[in-house]
Amino acid sequence: MTDAAVHKFNSHAEFEAQLRDCLGRARLTLKMFDPDFSVFPLGSTETDAALRGFLAGGGAMQLAMHHSAHIERHYPRFVRLLRDFNHKIEVRATPRSLHHLTDSFCIADGTHIVRRFHSDHMRGEAAFDAPAATELSNERFAAIWLEAVSTLHPTTTGL
Structure with a gap:
């Protein structure tokens, strides 16, 4: 990421603020990867409202993870x-x-x-209106997506 476009963060509150900003800017696609999404505020009313507005406006969302148990147990709004x-x-x-x-x-x-x-730490960075900053993570996501299998279905039968 270029230094001019980078917003560094070191705490959970700063991460959530940057994530809210990112979600608010999304119009067409959201691609997310995390081992279990335990620190993402997917269960909050604010995130639910932002994602509902994004999806109702024509957006599409892809999530890749190692384990879905945290979402299933702790994020009923997201389910x-x-x-x-x-x-x-x-x-x-x-x-x-x-x-x-x-x-x-x-x-x-x-x-x-x-x-x-690293998913065990809150240290990270955000970049907005910076397509070059997303290239490496976009490539990683595409590779992860190809190997991953469908999970977390809306019904018990997956229909």
Whole structure:
């Protein structure tokens, strides 16, 4: 990421603020990767409202993760969102061979990114209106997506 476009953060509150900004800028696509999304505020009313507005406006969302249990247990709002917009949200789980990946990021429209360097820490950076800053993470996401399998279905049958 270029220094001029980078907003560094070191705390959970700063991460959430940058993520809210990124979600608010999204118009077409959201691509997110995290081992389990436990620090993403997917269960908050504010995030739910932002994602509902994004999806109702024609956006599409892709989430890739190692494990979906945290979302299933702690984010009932997101599970409802998945049920309401299942045609616009796709969630995939990575195979065990990719469980060594520990970074975490959210890419909006290929031009905005919030990225934590390691999922165990809150240190990271955000860049907005900076397509070049998203290139590496976009490539990583595409590779992860190809190997991941569908998970977190809106119903028990997956329909």
